[in-house]
Amino acid sequence: MAYNFKEIEKKWAKYWEENPVNVKDDKKEKYYCLDMFPYPSGAGLHVGHWRGYVISDAWSRYQVLKGKYVIHPMGFDAFGLPAENYALKMHVHPSISTDENIKNFERQLKQIEALYDWDMELKTTDPDYYRWTQWIFVKLFEAGLAYEKEFPINWCPSCKTGLSNEDVVDGCCERCGTPVTKKNLRQWMLKITNYAERLLKDLDKLDWPEKVKKMQTEWIGKSYGAEVDFKIDGVDDKITVYTTRPDTLYGATFMVLAPEHELSKKLATPDRKEDVENYIKTASMKTNVDRMAVSDKDKTGVWTGSYAINPLNGKKIPIWVSDYVLVDYGTGAIMCVPAHDARDFAFAKKFGLEIVPVIAPKDDIHRFDNGIEEAYTVADGVVINSDEWNGRDSSELKKSAPDEIEKKGFGKKTVNYKIRDWVFSRQRYWGEPIPIVHCSKCGNVAVPVEELPLKLPDVESYEPSGTGESPLVNIESWVNCTCPKCKGPAKRETNTMPQWAGSSWYFLRYIDKYNDKALVDREKADKYLPVDMYVGGVEHAVLHLLYSRFWTKFLYDIGVIGFDEPFHKLFNQGMILGPEGIKMSKSLGNVINPDEMIENYGCDTLRMYELFIGPPDMDAAWDDRGIEGVYKFINRLYNLIEKNANENREATKESLYLRHNLIKIITERLESFSFNTVISGFMEYTNSLIDLDRKEGYVDKETFKTFAILLSPFAPHLAEEFYHMLGCGGSVFDSTWPTYDMNLAKASTIKIPIQVNGKTRGFVEVDSEAEDKIVIEAAKKEVASKLTGDIVKEIYVKGKIINFVVRG
């Protein structure tokens, strides 16, 4: 009989609905296995989403078989731009299209037959959910971690709307192609910088891919250096710069200020004023993309006409303005050491500024005596041209210079971070309203937490306001309100939160979603959290994961939860590419829909193929013929078990060996997350059992029962069917993960390759317990004809290999 997946899968899906697997049981150890929840797009799920979900589900089911109660929830990150854009075009309220999409997602997700606890399902757009997102914002505001700031955003002058960085393609608006400019708008910011050090340090605690940790480390970007004060010649003011190379201070021959630096305009001498102002104006029109695209050679800049004094040698050095200096890093001003920095070097060459080398390679101290051809940027060398520092080791000086400068009184030792505060507001409709009221008397006042959720009002039109503000500004009845403090007339904040907000804490809410007293009950949080395993795409390596860590730490600080890292272990699955090896996309028409695969092959085949396709952390191209191979394998196995289902004879020695060896390899491969070789292991052992069946006439039932349990995390329907075909009662998921006997898992005889001078020349098959001497003698006999000369050395690695080194 052929394997009728449609009937069988339907049967067990119904059975599990009536007899749920993995019911909550507090006597068991908990295991929280979380998928990154999806944005419910109109396109539905494709086979790439499936991959991560199958990995996490196989892992969850394995934990169930190891006796744990597994928390495995699913939900939707449902605020976001696509729904709003769809509303603009089709005049459908985002909540309506979002709900439709969610329905489709639910249907598709259920086809995976994962252990999701649908009672835990949540969506970020639900007022009962975003009530608590707003609550967290209020707490951040009260803690002084949320503040307003004028901030330049990407602005499309044609669409009259603000754009996210993702909406800007090659410096132009993604929708209309107009070059994007900057516009200053009032924004809400979150002080994630206050947590920079903890976010960096605590990475050590996490069992995450090194790659992700490294990306976060670089994003935070900690550096050690010094702030140095430069007096301005003839003016009673100073410029403070930040440098990581104070050891090169004697080589500082000019300075550069960012165009936005407050002194840039002030320091322009009357004859330079016009040039400087023009330069600053031009720079302000440029986009980030333009500013970054400039190569070293094309750097622009303008001299202010003023000079600063190098505090070490009293030399007058010119002060320039250039947009290669960023206003929001360090102090927005730099000292330039062209001899030892590639950018400063290019700038000095272009504008004919002085270049003084102050470090020379140890083995070639006179290398720069006759000039320098390119910047020598390594910190390893001998200090020259630096008076009292001459002759010192530059890498040593690099470390001690901040202290020495501090002692001399014109600077201090400093640490700097690249990470900036989080721009937390969006001028959009479809997001959580920021619960703040602007009162002319009281200033910014948070909406009292008892009044949350502050619901998103319905609007007539989703068109941007034109001023860059959210469409919400046009709803006067909503905007005009009373101040919670003085009860006077006030206005609501019209910015909404970014999509990152809802996803920064959702894992907390799953375990207590009906709680209307707190975002999560502390006792429950202590019992079920944090997340043990988090599975999702590497595209969230920085932002989402950093924001979640930030909010978790904040909630820990205010006592809501008792842990300060949300995700213990992280796994990033690789992408599924189209059959041509390129990213699947709607526009290329190479998207593979799982619905079709389910229809043709069934859930279990698709699950197994998603795992078999390649190493789970690596990208893999979809191949229709590959899934056929898995399908054939399942049929072969089904037929084999069907034939032996009523076999009551004893297990043979060979069968016992196969059984225990299978447990061993599947367990080992699964523990190391090598899902692709788990599946190939099943195929290999199925082939062996077919051979055994042919040889001995049967295979014992117990071996198949073990096989069924081992198979159940990957192909649950099939495993359950096998389990019952073999006459077992209950569910396969009530059993426990089998263990193996080391002695039985070992083969009785082993085949050892024999090498002569490192090349394989034959084999001996010996008893696995055979003595070394006997094995070597047998091997010698086997390759006697190839031992042309004296054996200089005999190497026998027990059970592995024999090598005869022959000379002559």
Added chain:
RNA sequence: GCUGGUGUGGCGGAACUGGUAGACGCCCAGGACUUAAAAUCCUGUGGGUAGCGAUACCCGUGCCGGUUCGAUUCCGGCCACCAGCACCA
């Protein structure tokens, strides 16, 4: 530019801490069953040279070199592709 990853048959990939390179699957070829085809089953399948043949030998894990009895694996130096970050002083 920096950081990370990858490079193995016609293809996806396997090989534990250095020990038979190519498991498993796909493709392909031949055979069985069939009036025929599909499905299924069996056999073969890295390249080359010699032989009717079982077989024997040579080459082969991106390239060059090193360590070792032995290297896909370790070390040094390159190349290519992919991803992320990018004027962070």
